[in-house]
Amino acid sequence: MHRRAILELSRRHGVEYVARPRPVFSPVLTTRRSFRTSLVTFNSSETSPDPTISNNEADSDSPKPKFGARWGSKLAQKPAALSPAEQALRDALVAKKTSDSSKPTSKPDSRGQNVPARAQQKRHLPSAHPLRDKESQSLQPDKKFELNTNKVPTHLRNRDWICPDCQYHCFGKHKVCPCCRAVRPDLNSPPPPPRRSHKKHESRHHSPQHAEETIKIRKLGKTMLSELQDESVESQGLSRRDNALRQHMASKGQYAGPRIVYDVEAEAERVEAEEAAREAEKRRRLHQHPKSKAKQTEETADPWTWDASSLDAMKVSEESAQQKKLSKRRENRKRNEEEEEDEEAEERRRRREERKRQKKEKARRKEVEVESAPIPLYLPEFISVSNLADVIGVRPAQFVQRMEDMGFEDVTYNHILDAETAGLVATEFNFEPIFETGADDLKSAPEPEDKSIFPPRPPVVTIMGHVDHGKTTILDWLRKSSVAAGEHGGITQHIGAFSVAMPSGKTITFLDTPGHSAFLEMRRRGADVTDIVVLVVAADDSVKPQTIEAIKHATGANVPIIVAISKIDKENVNPEKVKQDLSVHGVHVEDYGGDVQAIGVSGKTGQGMLELEEAIVTLSEILDHRADTGGSAEGWVIEGTTKSYGRVATALVRRGTLRPGDIVVAGTTWARIRTLRNEAGVAVDEATPGMPVEIDGWREQPSAGSEILQAVDEQQAKEVVEYRLEKSETQKLGQDTAAINEARREVLEKRRQEDDSEDGQTADAAQETSGPKPIHFLIKADVGGSAEAVLNSVTAIGNNEVFANVLRSGVGPVGEFDIEHAATANGHIISFNMPIDPAMHRMAENRGVKIMDHNIIYKLIDDVKATLSEHLAPLVSQRVTGEAEIGQIFEITLKGREKTAIAGCRVRNGVINRTKKVRVLRGQETIFDGSMSSLKNVKKDVTEMRKDTECGIAFENWTDFAVGDHIQCYEEIHEKRYL
Template sequence: MPKVRIYELAKMLKIENKELIEKLKELGIDAKSHMSVLTEEDAAVVMEMFDTKQDTITAQEKTEQQTEQVEQQQYDVTEKKQENQENQNHKKGKNKKEKNHNQQNHNQQQKVEQPEQSEEDVAVKYIGENPTVKELAEVLGKNASEIVKLLMKKGIMAGINQNVEFDMAVAIAEEFDIILEKEQEKDIMEEVFGQEEQDDEKDLKERPPVVVVMGHVDHGKTSLLDSIRHSSVTSNEAGGITQHIGAYTVQIAGKPITFLDTPGHEAFTAMRMRGAQITDIAVLVVAADDGVMPQTVEAINHAKAAGVDIIVAINKMDKPSANPDRVKQELTEYGLLAEDWGGETICVPVSAVNKQGIDQLLEMITLVAEMKELKANPNKKARGAIVEAQLDKGRGSVATVLVQSGTLHVGDPVVAGSAYGKIRAMTDDKGRRVKKAGPSTPVEVLGLSEVPTAGDTFYVAENEKQARQVAESVIAKNRENLIKDTPQKVSLDDLFTQIQSGNVKDLNVVVKADVQGSVEAVRQSLERLSNEEVRIRIIHGGVGTITESDVMLASASNAIIIGFNVRPEPAAKLFADEEKVDVRLYRVIYNAIEDITAAMKGMLDPVYEEKVLGHAEIRQLFKASGVGSIAGSYVLDGKFERNCQARITRDGIVVFEGELESLKRFKDDVKEVAAGYECGLVFKKFNDIKVGDFVEAFKMVEVPR
């Protein structure tokens, strides 16, 4: 049973709301009104209690019936006259009893029906998150002044155009016996193009499987894929880490297989998730000499969540330290039991270096694909996913797309999020121009108005006009959400609230990268560094070189700029120097994370610790007009510095702690006095000093975090 309101439960149990509320209070369950919501556990407890009560009542009725039967038999034994008389009396009594019983039932039924009539009036209404007072009043069909009064009673001063938290709006609605539910936001794309329809079996044709290669960093994913397609990719990547998702089609025994290569670094979680969601089979690469690592576990979870079949490729079998049994043992902890160990997970030992086991791996992929009977309808408008997107100087917006259903043609009007356009050209993974692409085919397309977001679904529209209208609707929706999410400026009304909430500091960042997937990855990595004291806000993320407008935005927002595989324009570099905007350029994401972590440590409130400078003993007192008491002291160890802190102890008890106002040697002010020398000490706002007191000099030193 899901969450249920009290009046609904009372209706099911056929009792009054008041009675149920009393029972709930006896059970220690908080219930304020008939509109209150009960959890699944609480509702189950109440139902069980009333079921037990019902069983007791049924048992009592059964006993009464048995007693009546026994009495009836006794009446048969007695004389006929007496029996008739008794029967008549019994009938009268029984009729009277039945009459009273019926009357009670009628009264109880009326009592039960009363709340039912009022409960039928309970309406369910829908509203957006954090509505204004005016919107809430309109939905509830009440005057805004009534809502304002109710809010005042609850200690909230709100004007007609001020926003109300959704929970408070629900509480206000309960006052009018109205259930308020959160309005579900409609997806613009689904509204226009609808959800994927089930195709007729006769229209379906076999399609190639889409295989994603996943695993931990440096376990040999790209090298394995390189061995499969006989080309070199790894050497071109910065730091040996695959930075962009690539999509390739490989012919195996005349049948095509589409491979996706996902980066292994944990920062690219979003890219790997996207890879798992658009694929049929996941090849999990695990190094035989390294075993299961954090990103391996992450990859397993993504593949399981996406419902794709997992084939384990135990790589680096050519190494002397290779131990495939250890890998299989570790995989069992995550629900993957190898076939040769009695499980269902296919494990293939391979070596990407000497191409050992590659044919067997491809054979297994083909076998799993045949068992899955992968089919799609190529004779309809195309629909698929944006695998990667980037801005090319000569070609403009370039997107790598994977067609999932239908066939994509050159000239088709396409929309993907806020990007739209007519496809001007299509290129396959080997760089050849193609005119169409069927299901499970990756192609690079040109002609979109802007760089789409990697992971977006693309749709073929009726015409370019419809595509533009849908994209404009998405842009308008995104703008609304941005305005809604942008924090309001501090006013005197909420200043105290913000101070009490911890005075959160923000580190604003502008991210520019060469491809959209990298922007996403950098964004996720940096946002994960946020903590209670410092929050990282990515105020803008884009593809392409760092421009003057990026520097202007960073300057206005007091932000730093992070460039990933991009350079600033010469004019932008000069402008950044003028505005003193910090521009950091990186090729590998680890360095960016390290630098931001260091910057965050600088922003945290400093932590101080006490550093003892020295000790002195007061041996003589002097009085001076305008100064007060001067402590003639002898420095026992360390040294005393001007403007340091001092602590006076007398018989082991601290009598003063504060600033040292003056440090003299004879009649001269000095910067410091070392051990073995005498000096005169004056303490700020403290004259109650005595001969024999001990003085400790110290200062507060900032501790690096």
């Protein structure tokens, strides 16, 4: 009840309920304006003294009570505190001020809810309780807030107005502007005609009883408001939330309380700024969210007079706008579909063809532009097909198709390409591949165009030919020594390099290469470093396979040839046949119209040796061999071995001069030269071009055939070796990559075969592709060339059942590590031309490792073949020893009452033996192949039955025989196989 009186009071003072002073704990009510001042008003709405107003009209105009049984009607209509005289005085005053009581005291609520106006009474009426009036004087507003005390006509009080001077928003009750004191311009307008709909309200509000009730409510409100003001003072002002809410309401223009104006001009400027900001905000919102015309009209209305119905109208307008948009979209979509359907098919086809033509033309122009300027592309050592396609910018499927068009087969996305192949493919897509230059490596200097300025050097002559054709014997006669006698088996097993001073004063460097087929690499190496090749052919043996091979090496290296027909001192030899055979293989001698000299010689008697020497010197003078003795030294490693004073290498200097202390690089190792020795083992101070020397001081054993290059210092040598090692690893990776690609192809092929074949065929294929059995070997030799020859010879031995697998090869004697390695791998050790320590022999016997110690290459090969032959499966053959025919079938009972069938047979031929295998034939088909479980004659067990005898035969776990089947008894013969 108190809250309703306070709300009515706040409305009469023109103060918003949310902005009134109240304690912190008071709740903020956000309900619509539907309050009544007290319970007396509830009851008076039903007990109106006016008899003209019916109960139905009263009920329809007054709000329904919220407290159920309307207990307020039972209270006294007149307050008990007033005496009859005072009540009569108040009734007289109320009747006198009837016209004033019907005037509204406040404008309608800004939220748009219409409430019947209450009769406004003057604030200072004579009261029967002066003390109460004195107490309520504190509720009177201060004089500075009472603006526009002059009354405004009734028809203008409910209409706000804008000041024409300062554009300040003024309330309808204001006669002048609170800011600039300008007079309201529409004061002289005539009042509108009265409305009939408000007559019954006026008749009710002008009643004396209603006016009296209004005075009572005002007194109660003043009392309660003074209590609330005291409480708010005690609470030391408003809370932060209430102050923020009041400021927000004031900024939005919804604060209806009196305004204090200190500076009129500043206030006018502030009002103009606020109006401009509001207009800008309206334009911004209208630009962001276009609204319908109805909503724009509502927004342009006075913001002080909107109510809750406007919110509903806004929602309805928004929904209608959304519906209009959706319907418009549907109409547009439907219209587009109709237009597409109406479009002719021919027009669509023409447009589609035009687009395709433009696309092809654009692609063609792009290809022409790309082809005109190749794009550089840096490629790694190895790259997969999918990664290369990504780098080039082509789809993998299209890239694989292009590779197949280029000739590649079985290309997959994970196929790995080396840099050269990747660059070849990249050029097809107009890319310029860029590879690693290898700037850290040492390179030999280019050959000078004019060698006439350099001093002459001795020619390098290589003696080549078939094994045991007399090459070393001829060389012995030339240098007046006996080397062939010291060779194992009478054959040369490594290159011998030495210088020979001829009687003419010339010096010639000879290289004696092995003639055995195992030393193919040695002969190729000798042909690469030589100037003249002396081809030795025996007169009694003519041209042999190694002779043909030497011819190929010489012609491939573009080296001139001199033919020496040896062993002409023998009887019944035919040198002419040798010349004819040489002509067949492309060597045309002078006697047959060619340019190759052919000289008959004999190493034993010396016949023709002078002519051979003269031919060599003459050809050397014609070729004019010269070399630069200055600059960086270059050469070739002829042989490499390990001696008591370290690792040594026989080298042939090609250019420059080698001296002790020089830094040289050969392959993947380097050396600081400690000593230089000639072929006699004598230390020399320097080695000039064409001179063979022995170099020691190597960090690792150099491989035969490596190129020797001189470095500036140790740092450069180390960098070169490191680069070459990395390159070697890359090459090995390339080999592994090729193996990986091959393995992937095999896996794909195997899967394809498994999908296409049956289970039995797949099992057979898997058994066939299981591969041959490897036999492991370790090779130790005296020199690197011999180790290489043995490696090539051993790896060539084998077939589809067994093969030789070399785990490791090296130079030096057999050591403990070699024996342990061979024992772990269950392999064998090959020691070629090297002594073996007895302790190593005992260790190998204890570990079960076989050491093959040989000094002759072909004996070594025979031993390896015999070792491999031990692992070959024997050859099994069958020999029939007897035949029988089943004439009758019997059933006998065995132990445990088990019955079995017995074949009653008659031996037709040979002997049927109980211990041998038998097979049963039905026609031409073998229906059983196994052994016999028993052989009986009548009831006696026998071992064998001969021809024309009868016996009973029981087979092992087989009883499906029938009368008329033939039985063959045979034995298996195992024969050992050899490679």
